[in-house]
Amino acid sequence: MVQTINQSQFIDAFKTMGRETQFSYNALCALFDYFEEHEGDAYQLDVIELCCSFTEFTSLEELNNFYNNNGHPDNNFNLEELEYFTTVIPVEKGHSYLVYNF
Numbered sequence: 001m002v003q004t005i006n007q008s009q010f011i012d013a014f015k016t017m018g019r020e021t022q023f024s025y026n027a028l029c030a031l032f033d034y035f036e037e038h039e040g041d042a043y044q045l046d047v048i049e050l051c052c053s054f055t056e057f058t059s060l061e062e063l064n065n066f067y068n069n070n071g072h073p074d075n076n077f078n079l080e081e082l083e084y085f086t087t088v089i090p091v092e093k094g095h096s097y098l099v100y101n102f
Contacts, residue, residue: 007032010045017047027056027098030091034098054089058096 005013010032014020023031031050035043057063060079079097082088087100 005045013045013047019047019051022051023054023056023098024091024096027089027091027096030089031098034089053101054098055101056091056096056098060097063097063099 007029011025011028014022014028031054055066057066063082079088082099086102089098090096091098
């Protein structure tokens with residue numbers, strides 16, 4: 001059985017699962033748009049899986065600090081390099097990013 005949802009229902013699914021603070025509102029909108037564009041009608045929504053798979057960073061500096069402190073010393077990624085390794089979804093015109101954890 002397939003159910004098509006809109007952006008509001010997508011965001012509500014995070015609230016229902018108690019994950020409404022996992023990502024900013026703008027990041028949830030960007031994530032919805034990403035899946036709508038890249039997955040089409042075939043994506044099965046799993047809120048917990050998305051929360052485990054993506055991290056929101058408010059800047060490239062924050063992202064680099066995270067990876068430098070978690071086993072990747074001396075890595076200073078620019079966006080092009082990061083996109084080589086993983087999926088990066090820009091949020092708020094490049095002021096923050098959703099990154100598929102790698």
